[in-house]
Amino acid sequence: MTTELKLPLYFDNNATTPCDPRVVDAMVPYLFEHYGNPASRAHAYGWVARDAVATARQQVASLIGAQPKEIVFTSGATESNNLALKGAARYLARKGKHIVTVSTEHKAILDSCHALEREGFEVTYLEVDSEGLISLDALRAAIRDDTTLVSVMFANNEIGVVQPIAEIGAICRENGVLFHCDGVQALAWMPIDVRAMKIDLLSMSAHKMYGPKGIGALFVRRGRPRVRVQPIIDGGGHERGMRSGTLPTHQIVGMGKAAELAAESIASGGVDKVRALRDRLWDGLRANLDELYINGSWEHRLPNNLNVSFAYVEGEAMMMGIKEIACSSGSACTSASLEPSYVLRALGVDVELAHTSIRFGLGRFNTEAEVDYAVELITRKVRFLREMSPLYEMVQEGIDLKSIQWTAH
Numbered sequence: 001m002t003t004e005l006k007l008p009l010y011f012d013n014n015a016t017t018p019c020d021p022r023v024v025d026a027m028v029p030y031l032f033e034h035y036g037n038p039a040s041r042a043h044a045y046g047w048v049a050r051d052a053v054a055t056a057r058q059q060v061a062s063l064i065g066a067q068p069k070e071i072v073f074t075s076g077a078t079e080s081n082n083l084a085l086k087g088a089a090r091y092l093a094r095k096g097k098h099i100v101t102v103s104t105e106h107k108a109i110l111d112s113c114h115a116l117e118r119e120g121f122e123v124t125y126l127e128v129d130s131e132g133l134i135s136l137d138a139l140r141a142a143i144r145d146d147t148t149l150v151s152v153m154f155a156n157n158e159i160g161v162v163q164p165i166a167e168i169g170a171i172c173r174e175n176g177v178l179f180h181c182d183g184v185q186a187l188a189w190m191p192i193d194v195r196a197m198k199i200d201l202l203s204m205s206a207h208k209m210y211g212p213k214g215i216g217a218l219f220v221r222r223g224r225p226r227v228r229v230q231p232i233i234d235g236g237g238h239e240r241g242m243r244s245g246t247l248p249t250h251q252i253v254g255m256g257k258a259a260e261l262a263a264e265s266i267a268s269g270g271v272d273k274v275r276a277l278r279d280r281l282w283d284g285l286r287a288n289l290d291e292l293y294i295n296g297s298w299e300h301r302l303p304n305n306l307n308v309s310f311a312y313v314e315g316e317a318m319m320m321g322i323k324e325i326a327c328s329s330g331s332a333c334t335s336a337s338l339e340p341s342y343v344l345r346a347l348g349v350d351v352e353l354a355h356t357s358i359r360f361g362l363g364r365f366n367t368e369a370e371v372d373y374a375v376e377l378i379t380r381k382v383r384f385l386r387e388m389s390p391l392y393e394m395v396q397e398g399i400d401l402k403s404i405q406w407t408a409h
């Protein structure tokens, strides 16, 4: 059986997804045959490119229940997040200079907030509970008269925890503040309706939904009250002045196709297949191993994410042991500090357990045979590594490690 598998298995779909072959097929003609600049109005090369961009804009808009005119193409969600936060905060600076966000947001949000703080804005970082969820009461309490913007991600990239987006949108609308949402991780996996959820700005990225890297979009709601963002890139005035730069037609076509396929997959049960694989992985692991801890809410979670701590097995040692599986470790041991994930720390996961965490991100192209292979390999490696762990042995003997008074010499 295992000889048929292509190793290493790709279980890192929260980091990025492969391009769907149908996406690649849609893109290729726009690299070679239809290479016109969509802004060229005087000839057919330009018109073909412009029509392709219009189709893609429609495909992206319909994935999230928006109008095509509300989609601004960017280079990815890092740029979308920068544009949303800096663009909206600066535009509204005369009204107020206070922003609310969450401590577990992606760095593209947190670092944009830090940049705004250096410009004189004030930011409140909401805490999360042990499940990774914010408190709606805390959000209500954080909104002040000078608050102009709230930014909360749809689903977390490390632990897959899904925030109560519609409730957050309602609170923001009631209080007359804009609601920005980083929707990147949810796009391929959950229905998003920007109108029903009262989202004013939504960041998107193609490479987390089987599209190409280097292309994303920002939904900027139209209608009353009008949402405005000050551009962060100036130039020829593309994208209604919000994002200048020649549109990368092939990338945009790829994102459009990816959005269409994501909508189809959500509507036709493709997502349930991935959820079943994720559950098979978790069921298999916990049937074989003890002392496993899920990080983040199980109930409010992306269907493709499993973030689990393998107590007494250091994450990097584990990663070395399971090289046949491409996944991520929650301990950022590449950095000199050995700092464990700030997301896990925000949930109150203790440092030791955070260091043992592994993120598995299942995807559209994974199979049951791959999951079964992974369960078998991980089980074997964890047992092996725990056999070498004196701490695990003590726990097996019934010793409560917390009760031990370690003597320091």
Ligand SMILES: Cc1ncc(COP(=O)(O)O)c(C=O)c1O
Binding pocket: 014, 015, 075, 076, 077, 078, 079, 081, 106, 108, 153, 155, 156, 157, 182, 184, 185, 204, 205, 206, 207, 214, 215, 216
């Ligand atoms: C939640 C979230 N926001 C933003 C980004 C950044 O997206 P991009 O890679 O398109 O810049 C990512 C991807 O790493 C992400 O997971």
